[in-house]
Amino acid sequence: MELRITNPEENGFLKEIQWNQEEVKSWVAARVQDYKTIAYTADQAKDMKRDRADLNKLKAAFEDERKRLKKVCMEPYNRFEQQVKEITALIDEPIQLIDSQLSEIEERRKQLKQKEIEDLFGTIGFQDFITLERIMDPKWLNATVSLNKIEEQMKNLLFRVGTEVSTINSLPEFSFEALENYKKTLDLNMAIAEGQRLADIQKRKQQYEEEQKRIAEEKARQEAEELTAKQQEGDETVKEATPVNETVIVREEPVATDLIQLDFRVFGTREQIMALRNYMIENQIKFGKVE
Structure with a gap:
């Protein structure tokens, strides 16, 4: 099926609105020139307001004609646009049905992938404070990400967490508090900073007590x-x-x-x-x- 435009033909569209542009332009330029040379005084406020009103009236006349021609030119296009939308709406209906089925298929695929990821997580042997929800990357559900890749990332995380826990346990002070913070954030720098903060508080407290x-x-x-x-x-x-x-x-x-x-x-x-x-x-x- 071919969409054919019968009226107007391809070369039949309005390409230019012809009017006495130069004549009107010269007339307006000469008229506004008079206003440019007027030096109003303080007691000529009424004259200034009258001249401004005349200029606004002249401008409005041109704007009204422009809007009228625009409406005339757009009326056939607006009707054509509405007619095309009625036809494309007929096409959108089966597209939406197909999209709905594709979404259902994709959702079932993601649910199956989620179950596989959960089973894989259980085989890695993470620390007790590590849950799948905390480390789950939404990209893992993408069809392009394989389970082998996910397993590699999980093991890398397991090794990193073990190393960082050992680092925290080796802190000379407040390692317990720092570890508790790490369990909540999985952020080594933040956990060490928290341990240092508590150590500083303890030192200041001791200094205060000694001074007292x-x-x-x-x-x-x-x-x-x-x-x-x-x-x-x-x-x-x-x-x-x-x-x-x-x-x-x-x-x-x-x-x-x-x-x-x-x-x-x-x-x-x-x-x-x-x-x-x-x-x-x-x-x-x-x-x-x-x-």
Whole structure:
């Protein structure tokens, strides 16, 4: 069957719209030239608006004629286009039926290929945290990708995962946390970065705790010195006892035939120091402040 155009014939289509283009063009050019030379003043706003309206009216006249001729020229084509679409719609119906059957055949093929891939996955021996869904490449379902190729890619992945797990287990710190991250991402660099991040947090925590301990010790030392100073100011007798936090000087030398001298530091509460003072007085032990 041949599609034949009987009217118009091939050389019968409208090839040019003939009109007095040059005459109209010259007339319009001369007219707009007058407007180009007009120097309007601020009090001529009404004249400016009137001239603009005249020019827009002239332009609209040409545009209206252009649109009218376009509609006339397009009317036969639009009818022809609609007639052709009615015929192609008849052809589209069996095409769609064939496409539907082809889609069903392709879907059954993919389902069979999916089952073969699942069976192959079970023979590779992947780690427990590796599932087929995580490593499945949609391209594996293409008819052009063979099972041998898929098996090769699976084994390469198995080897890579094993190597990377060994690398993570060899980390000096936080290898467990890094491995847990790797199980979720299968990304070695990300897992190592996570392990390093946790290690840095632990170091900062340790530094913080050490600094807090140092601050607490310094505060305790200052409080002890302040307490000693207050005790010395409030009790002259306690001042004669060895004050808390004085420099330790330990020496032992004979003072008399049966006496020795021993300087030392005592830490205790006010009650304990008073009790020690009373003990030394009761036992006639001579004591005094260490200069």
